[in-house]
């Protein structure tokens with residue numbers, strides 16, 4: 001039985017929600033392994049729309065176990081709010097169907113505040129973060145001073161941990177002219193949420209090992225996209241976690257052999273939110289058209305996404321850095337009716353042709369896309385459920401993408417509805 005990792009192959013917002021939902025119906029366990037509530041997944045089930053940020057998508061389907069792995073940063077206040085919201089929509093959430101890794105670090109109010117202050121500051125680099133405290137929380141994890149979920153269970157040792165964390169943060173806060181935070185106030189904050197979280201806490205590494213041995217199908221649900229990866233993305237305009245598929249193992253406590261198939265979710269054009277290089281960005285009426293037609297604004301933040309042509313260079317790179325076996329191509333219907341469609345097949349940098357995204361920030365900002373132009377199609381592809389329903393030019397476009405990125409299309413999504421999907425290869429049957 002194959003275990004599948006789903007990753008975004010561009011800058012996030014590729015339409016992972018629908019594909020993850022499609023796959024989670026076939027999975028026994030759904031695991032989040034990186035990021036936090038900076039993610040935004042929309043699932044439409046029987047006409048009802050569910051918006052998830054932190055919780056794994058498996059929760060909205062009955063009979064699945066959902067797991068928040070150690071690689072995720074957990075905002076306890078947000079956790080409580082999202083659980084309440086979903087319960088309000090009739091979704092059952094209990095320790096029977098949701099577990100949180102005991103070694104997951106917490107996002108605290110001071111992280112959110114620091115994220116917002118840095119983003120609002122006029123000095124330094126603006127990343128355009130979601131201001132959810134993701135970066136500062138990961139900094140504390142790597143700095144070995146984070147408060148982790150398991151710490152909530154041991155109030156006797158919590159205070160020294162808080163003091164250690166605050167000795168770092170209060171020094172920063174003094175430097176920024178902010179009021180210091182008292183250890184008692186933080187103790188109060190943490191103990192007030194402990195009872196809401198602790199019932200869900202588990203040894204996730206052990207649980208997943210048991211499930212795997214018992215033959216369960218595990219779906220690893222990635223958030224953001226590979227170009228936002230802290231190592232392989234458009235650094236420093238990235239998120240603070242590893243978003244590539246390899247993180248599925250480390251972020252859940254499994255070995256690399258636990259992953260059998262990597263599915264890269266790929267939008268038929270390109271979008272990006274926040275700052276940073278975007279070689280194929282369209283600052284014209286076509287970019288505007290893609291944004292409006294594709295409803296390109298953030299699920300949770302409401303931010304407008306930047307739009308541009310499909311960039312085969314970055315997806316080809318992601319196919320390699322994430323070991324993508326096949327892609328799920330989404331939102332092809334947004335291109336319906338365009339007379340011509342361009343695809344970026346390479347870049348020009350300082351008069352040289354290159355076939356990769358360079359690592360340096362300056363070079364990334366300087367690359368110029370080399371386009372090939374394909375004829376568009378006037379028919380609609382929305383709702384197509386077989387190749388035969390697609391216009392010839394649309395099939396040609398899809399086939400050319402496969403050739404350029406070096407990976408086959410395993411699934412083609414033609415609308416937000418789950419059944420509007422053309423299945424070429426079921427990733428779980430690998």
Ligand code: IMP
Pocket residue numbers: 011012013038039040127128129130131132133134135223224225228237238239240273274275
């Ligand atoms: P952070 O993850 O909030 O620190 O934001 C860092 C960068 O990642 C910013 O450019 C955000 O816009 C981007 N980002 C974070 N989460 C998502 C997501 O779910 N979709 C798309 N972009 C995201």
